[in-house]
Amino acid sequence: NxxxxxxxxxxxxxxxxxxxxxxxxxxxxxxxxxxxxxxxxxxxxxxxxxxxxxxxxxxxxxxxxxxxxxxxxxxxxxxxxxxxxxxxxxxxxxxxxxxxxxxxxxxxxxxxxxxxxxxxxxxxxxxxxxxxxxxxxxxxxxxxxxxxxxxxxxxxxxxxxxxxxxxxxxxxxxxxxxxxxxxxxxxxxxxxxxxxxxxxxxxxxxxxxxxxxxxxxxxxxxxxxxxxxxxxxxxxxxxxxxxxxIPLPVKTPAEVLEEILEEIRTAEDLEKKYWHYVHSLGRVISRVIGRDAVRSLLNRALWEALYSKTVEKGEVNEARRVLVDVYNKVIDILRRQ
CATH class of the missing domain: 2.60.120.1390 (Protein of unknown function DUF2961)
Incomplete structure (x- = not known):
């Protein structure tokens, strides 16, 4: 015993x-x-x-x-x-x-x-x-x-x-x-x-x-x-x-992004997690679609420009809107694969 x-x-x-x-x-x-x-x-x-x-x-x-x-x-x-x-x-x-x-x-x-x-x-x-x-x-x-x-x-x-x-x-x-x-x-x-x-x-x-x-x-x-x-x-x-x-089931890439998307919609500290959400998206795209897609969808210069025009100026909700839009487009691509 x-x-x-x-x-x-x-x-x-x-x-x-x-x-x-x-x-x-x-x-x-x-x-x-x-x-x-x-x-x-x-x-x-x-x-x-x-x-x-x-x-x-x-x-x-x-x-x-x-x-x-x-x-x-x-x-x-x-x-x-x-x-x-x-x-x-x-x-x-x-x-x-x-x-x-x-x-x-x-x-x-x-x-x-x-x-x-x-x-x-x-x-x-x-x-x-x-x-x-x-x-x-x-x-x-x-x-x-x-x-x-x-x-x-x-x-x-x-x-x-x-x-x-x-x-x-x-x-x-x-x-x-x-x-x-x-x-x-x-x-x-x-x-x-x-x-x-x-x-x-x-x-x-x-x-x-x-x-x-x-x-x-x-x-x-x-x-x-x-x-x-x-x-x-x-x-x-x-x-x-x-x-x-019993192990938890492994979620599909689309399910993982949908879970993160819900967090983005309500995140009160988006300015702190902005790059975390960008990098999470990049990792999933790289895994499923390919690195070329990462370079086109996640051009760092564009994301840095968005950050400086929105988050740094206190326009957090505008950054949120763009993140939500990009996440939704990627999820739609993954769902259709």
């Missing part, structure tokens, strides 16, 4: 969003989409029990497994037991322009006791166009306050890449095996393992990551954290019901 591992099976083996896809890392694999393998050592003294629970609407047609174990004549004293915990959160965008506390970060892991953190799976469903990877990783060890002793420079940097992800890849300790559309909406999944550099803690550890720069993104994020610690561990948060674990 108090397991050390509590996670959906697909996420545990390395990719979120209910997707099985071939990749191979050192501790986890989804070989040929169907062979899920875990090589994390899981020491135990008295007994070990694994439960796979089917909460689907249909029965599983075929399921088989191998569990390899060793028997030792002596007990393990003060051993670190393997743990894994899944989380999911529809994060909200922060209105703060700087983040000097980490309080609104997405929480990957909070654990108390003595042990070491060995990595995570991180899955992002981008709900709006735009790069969500400017979020810094921040790891607080043994109750330390801001600033954390481990503070990264961006999500892709934590995963082992730089200046974004330009392709899918998988390696022994870091990878990005699932890449969504070019405008960064849709499903994405990545992993980072600290097998060569585990992060130890004596009292507690809090592993967090920003959702966008200073938490300026509102997306659907889920994760599995992997760590070892001596028992007892603190109670896990209850596993959400099935309907709260």
């Amino acid at each position: 108090k397991p050390s591992i509590d996670t959906p099976i697909g996420d545990f083996f390395g990719i979120g969003h209910g997707i099985a896809k071939h990749f191979i890392s050192l501790p986890l694999t989804m070989t040929c989409d169907k062979g899920f393998n875990c090589y994390f050592p899981m020491p135990f003294n008295d007994r070990a029990e694994f439960e796979i629970v089917n909460e689907c609407d249909v029965e599983i047609g075929a399921f088989y497994y191998h569990i390899d174990y060793e028997l030792h004549s002596k007990s393990w004293n003060n051993i670190g037991y393997f743990h894994a915990k899944w989380r999911r959160e529809l994060v909200k965008a922060s209105k703060k322009e700087v983040n000097l506390s980490g309080e609104e970060n997405y929480l990957i892991l909070y654990a108390e006791g003595r042990g070491h953190y060995v990595g995570c799976i991180l899955s992002v469903h981008g709900l709006r166009p735009g790069w969500w990877g400017e979020g810094d990783d921040m790891i607080f060890v043994d109750g330390e306050k801001w600033p954390p002793s481990i503070h990264g420079t961006g999500t892709e940097d934590y995963i082992g890449a730089a200046w974004g992800f330009n392709r899918e890849f998988y390696g022994p300790l870091h990878g990005f095996p699932l890449k969504g559309p070019e405008d960064w909406t849709g499903y994405h999944s990545m992993y980072r393992f600290h097998l060569e550099s585990p992060i130890p803690f004596k009292k507690s550890i809090k592993v967090t990551i920003e959702h966008g720069h200073a938490n300026d993104r509102a997306d659907d994020i889920s994760s599995v954290a992997y760590w070892y610690q001596t028992e007892p561990h603190i109670d896990f948060s209850p596993m959400p019901p099935v309907d709260k674990r």
